[in-house]
Amino acid sequence: MADFDEVQFPVIVARGASGGPERRTEIVELASGHEERNTPWADSRRSYDVGSGIRSADDLADVVAFFEARSARLRGFRFKDWSDFKSCKPSEAISDEDQLLGAADGVTTRFQLVKAYSSGGRTWTREISKPVAGSVVIAVGGAALSSGWSVDTTTGLITFDVAPASGTITAGFEFDVPCRFDTDQLQTTLRIHRLGEIRAIPIVEVRV
Secondary structure, three states, rough: OOOOOEOOOOHHHHHOOEEEEEEOEEEOOOOOOOEEEEEOOOOOOOEEHHHHHOHHHHHHHHHHHHHHOOOOOOOOOEEOOOOOOEOOOOOOOOOOOOOEEEEEEOOOOOEEOOOEEEOOOOOEEOOOEEEEEEOEEEEEOOOOOOOOOOEEEOOEEEEOOOOOOOOOEEEEOOOEEEEOOOOOOOEEEEOOOOOOEEEOOOEEOOOO
């Protein structure tokens, strides 16, 4: 999207963020007391408040500069969700077999990076559109590939020079969340010398 900047929100401030995935559920309570539940959203959307991540006046200045350069809500940016930024668990090392992208058929050369979330026999698959440059590793049929492919870090698409003939395509990676500010105003406070504060900095995930 043209109104998206491939720059990352200050990671030190992001580390203190609160928030996470949000879904929208419509519930109709029937006369019997039973419920009918439905959702207009196929995917979740993340939202955060990063105001609590500011620890100094310098942090405050960095956020204000970032806010002004994005023209508030106008332009999107990358955001590191420290609770979920890898193809594996946060405590684990990335492996080229972390996530299944698809099966080789000798024809398909492009595969989208994804991350699967599974529990209790159910799985939701999240499309990863903002992988971190230099973090992506690929394997075909369990064999690591160091060449013969490329990744578009603005879309998350993996492109092979030659379509793999057989085997599963797997990958490991770090990634950012595409976001934008969800406010057009920052209310800043300098409480004491060298300590800055913004009461709330809401940001929300965007579809790209």
